[in-house]
Amino acid sequence: xxxxxxxxxIVAHGSRREASNNEVRQLCVKLDQLENSYxxxxxxxxxxxxxxxxxxxxxxxxxxxxxxTVMPYFLSAGRHVTEDIPSEVDIxxxxxxxxxxxLAPYLGSAEGVAPLIIKSLR
Amino acid sequence: xxxxxxxxxIVAHGSRREASNNEVRQLCVKLDQLENSYxxxxxxxxxxxxxxxxxxxxxxxxxxxxxxTVMPYFLSAGRHVTEDIPSEVDIxxxxxxxxxxxLAPYLGSAEGVAPLIIKSLR
Numbered sequence: 001x002x003x004x005x006x007x008x009x010i011v012a013h014g015s016r017r018e019a020s021n022n023e024v025r026q027l028c029v030k031l032d033q034l035e036n037s038y039x040x041x042x043x044x045x046x047x048x049x050x051x052x053x054x055x056x057x058x059x060x061x062x063x064x065x066x067x068x069t070v071m072p073y074f075l076s077a078g079r080h081v082t083e084d085i086p087s088e089v090d091i092x093x094x095x096x097x098x099x100x101x102x103l104a105p106y107l108g109s110a111e112g113v114a115p116l117i118i119k120s121l122r
Numbered sequence: 123x124x125x126x127x128x129x130x131x132i133v134a135h136g137s138r139r140e141a142s143n144n145e146v147r148q149l150c151v152k153l154d155q156l157e158n159s160y161x162x163x164x165x166x167x168x169x170x171x172x173x174x175x176x177x178x179x180x181x182x183x184x185x186x187x188x189x190x191t192v193m194p195y196f197l198s199a200g201r202h203v204t205e206d207i208p209s210e211v212d213i214x215x216x217x218x219x220x221x222x223x224x225l226a227p228y229l230g231s232a233e234g235v236a237p238l239i240i241k242s243l244r
Contacts, residue, residue: 008243015200023198027236035240071243075195075229076145078137107197110242112234114149118157120232121130121193 005066008038009056011085012073014045021049024073038069046080046088053088057101061092067100075108127188130160131178133207134195136167143171146195160191168202168210175210179223183214189222197230 010031012024024043032041044056051059053070060068070089074081086103093101107113132153134146146165154163166178173181175192182190192211196203208225215223229235 010239012198013200015198017200017204020198020200020203023230027239030236031239034236035243069243071239073197073239075197076134076137076142078135078139078142081142082139104243107239107242108145110238112238112241114152114156116232116234116238117132117149117153117193117195117229119234120229121157121191121226 005064006038007060007065007068008041009053009060009068009070010041010043010073011053011056011070012043012045012049013080014047014049016048018049021045027073039065044070046084053085054091057089057092058095061096061099065099067102069102069104071104072106074106075113077106077108081106127186128160129182129187129190130163131175131182131190131192132163132165132195133175133178133192134165134167134171135202136169136171138170140171143167149195161187166192168206175207176213179211179214180217183218183221187221189224191224191226193226194228196228197235199228199230203228 010028015021028041028043044051044053057068072081072085089101089103132150137143150163150165164178166173166175179190194203194207211223211225
């Protein structure tokens, strides 16, 4: 069993367009190169792509994860962020009360979003 | 008639949760405070909220806009970004060929997204 214990799961909506799902998977690879505070950085999807959020969490737990941060890769707090993602996370929290699963704020709530928009438009 | 001519329309998905739509509207206010290269910064929605993208563009044109940048406030290039938003923009381009409407890259394609995620998690 893998003894690593701090993992990041980036959770996106999921798309019928597989290139869009792969974009999220590639983002995880890029994040893994930039950040070494996690033993792994992987992705899960609310709809239309694999793994689902519960399956993504279960895979991490099966490989030994003891602490998992779930980050909603969403820009605004619609129902997916306020209701659906917390519910999916709760399913696995109930299955594995011994694992610490922390739900981080969704990306759109970060202070840096507005400056990033301006920079990207220049 | 307003003589200003360079405008930014931030285009989001739209939500049944009105607080989420207001978040996008508030982002525009914040952007307007940070950036003075546009005569106005406003929002339009693909679904579930007002104004629609064509209506948002038409309102700007009615008030004198000659150049409009449309920025998709989306993180990945699913069908909304690759098909739906360009189609909505094209409707108004055909109605107003005299107005320059530029479709900017979607936010998720910005180089700064991965560093922003890492920063927001710290």
